[in-house]
Amino acid sequence: xxxELKKSLRKLLKIFKRKKQIQLxxxxxxxxxxxxxxxxxxxDWLGKEVGTVSxxxxxxxxxxxxENIVVTTNNGELxxxxxxxxxxxxxxxxxxxxxxxxxxxxxxxRAREATKGVIEAIKWLDNVDAVLVVLDSTQDPxxxxxxxxxxxxxxxxxxxxIVANKIDLPEAQxxxxxxxxxQHVVVPISAATGENIEKLYEAIQEHLT
Amino acid sequence: MEIQLDFVSAExxxxxxxxxxxxxxxxxxxxxxxxxxxxxxxxxxxxxLIEATMREIDTEEFHGIEFYRIDxxxxxxxxxxxxxIAGRRHGLxxxxxxxxxxxxxxxxxxxxxLAKVDVPEEEKRKRGRKKKGGK
Ligand SMILES: Nc1nc2c(ncn2[C@@H]2O[C@H](COP(=O)(O)OP(=O)(O)O)[C@@H](O)[C@H]2O)c(=O)[nH]1
Ligand SMILES: [Mg+2]
Numbered sequence: 243x244x245x246e247l248k249k250s251l252r253k254l255l256k257i258f259k260r261k262k263q264i265q266l267x268x269x270x271x272x273x274x275x276x277x278x279x280x281x282x283x284x285x286d287w288l289g290k291e292v293g294t295v296s297x298x299x300x301x302x303x304x305x306x307x308x309e310n311i312v313v314t315t316n317n318g319e320l321x322x323x324x325x326x327x328x329x330x331x332x333x334x335x336x337x338x339x340x341x342x343x344x345x346x347x348x349x350x351x352r353a354r355e356a357t358k359g360v361i362e363a364i365k366w367l368d369n370v371d372a373v374l375v376v377l378d379s380t381q382d383p384x385x386x387x388x389x390x391x392x393x394x395x396x397x398x399x400x401x402x403x404i405v406a407n408k409i410d411l412p413e414a415q416x417x418x419x420x421x422x423x424x425q426h427v428v429v430p431i432s433a434a435t436g437e438n439i440e441k442l443y444e445a446i447q448e449h450l451t
Numbered sequence: 452m453e454i455q456l457d458f459v460s461a462e463x464x465x466x467x468x469x470x471x472x473x474x475x476x477x478x479x480x481x482x483x484x485x486x487x488x489x490x491x492x493x494x495x496x497x498x499x500l501i502e503a504t505m506r507e508i509d510t511e512e513f514h515g516i517e518f519y520r521i522d523x524x525x526x527x528x529x530x531x532x533x534x535x536i537a538g539r540r541h542g543l544x545x546x547x548x549x550x551x552x553x554x555x556x557x558x559x560x561x562x563x564x565l566a567k568v569d570v571p572e573e574e575k576r577k578r579g580r581k582k583k584g585g586k
Contacts, residue, residue, distance in 0.1 A: 332501055333515025333549040334508055350510045357505040364498050384557045386519050390501065393494030 263310070263321045264451055267370035269363065269395075271387045272299045272329030274376045275407040277306075279433035280326040284308050286439075293326055298342045300356035302328045305366055315443045320451065325370060328359030330387050367394060372450035373402040374442075379414035379430065383422040392423060401450050403442070406430040410437060452569050454485065454551065461489040469496050473503050480548045481513055485566070491522045491542030500546070518546040519555040521562055 268276040277293040284292050293306050306326040313320040336346075336353035344352065373395055377383055395402045404423055406416035409430045416430035429445050431438040457479055464472060473496065479486050492500065497520065504516050522542045545555060545564060553565040 332504060332517060335514040336510045353510055357508050360505045361502050364502050390494060390497040394498050397494045
């Protein structure tokens with residue numbers, strides 16, 4: 243009863259403070275699938291891809307903005323700007339890029355850009371309304387990088403949804419992400435195949451607008 | 452090859468502001484010292500630590516850090532107030548250079564840190580130089 247009342251009150255409040263468009267940041271560790279997800283959403287609703295996806299770490303080294311996306315779901319329209327961030331890391335070793343066939347110089351240049359990208363992503367925390375924390379379901383969720391990202395969003399009062407990505411892979415364990423962060427909404431998806439992406443839109447509508 | 456661990460008391464840390472604390476930690480890390488802090492860093496301090504680390508990374512010597520925060524679990528109102536007054540959060544934070552720390556992993560009952568005993572970076576560089584010279 244009381245919770246129902248609270249809910250409708252919150253809905254009412256939402257109508258007043260609802261922004262026309264939310265600025266939705268994609269945060270997460272490197273290679274979790276942030277750009278793949280941004281591309282899928284962009285392709286579905288704007289008809290074009292925007293970013294380069296790669297198995298090479300730190301492919302996204304600048305903040306990438308996709309503006310004026312209007313998604314239609316069962317519950318109406320969802321308007322947003324997506325801000326695809328470089329992945330957060332505590333280390334960047336240029337030698338790891340050389341393993342992907344880059345020259346010494348290319349690898350060093352990429353490493354320098356990657357460090358700047360991490361700083362840029364952290365600075366952007368002040369400019370987003372809500373965040374999707376994109377994690378790779380095949381990896382151990384309880385890393386310091388994940389804890390730091392989520393801790394910073396909590397401390398700043400930025401609403402978030404945790405996206406447990408790559409559920410198309412047989413070794414995916416989205417439930418271990420839910421266990422690691424029980425205080426947050428976790429939506430398992432595959433950005434690659436599009437599985438469950440509708441659920442994600444609905445969750446964004448319900449929790450982040 | 453020796454490994455040096457420095458333990459920093461909560462009192463020492465309490466005397467430092469965030470920025471001072473971060474440069475104090477990074478200064479040690481860059482000298483290949485693993486640091487154990489007698490407090491849990493705040494999330495914002497962790498973000499500052501990552502930012503500062505990214506600024507310090509150079510391609511030759513310093514490639515970044517590994518760190519891990521361990522929070523004390525019991526968090527009643529009284530403890531929270533006590534922590535607020537003391538200006539710090541109970542727990543531990545381990546920070547070290549990636550060249551020394553292979554991994555810090557959370558196991559169900561403990562935190563495990565895997566350190567390297569040799570510094571392969573230097574070895575590789577030396578070998579690299581020899582190869583070039585031989586050509
Ligand atoms: N199997 C699978 N692979 C994915 C998925 N999403 C991303 N990837 C792959 O993961 C790698 C990193 O993706 P990317 O979008 O660049 O990650 P980002 O660094 O978080 O932006 C690429 O090789 C992608 O093809 C997914 O849902 N399933
Ligand atoms: Mg990317």
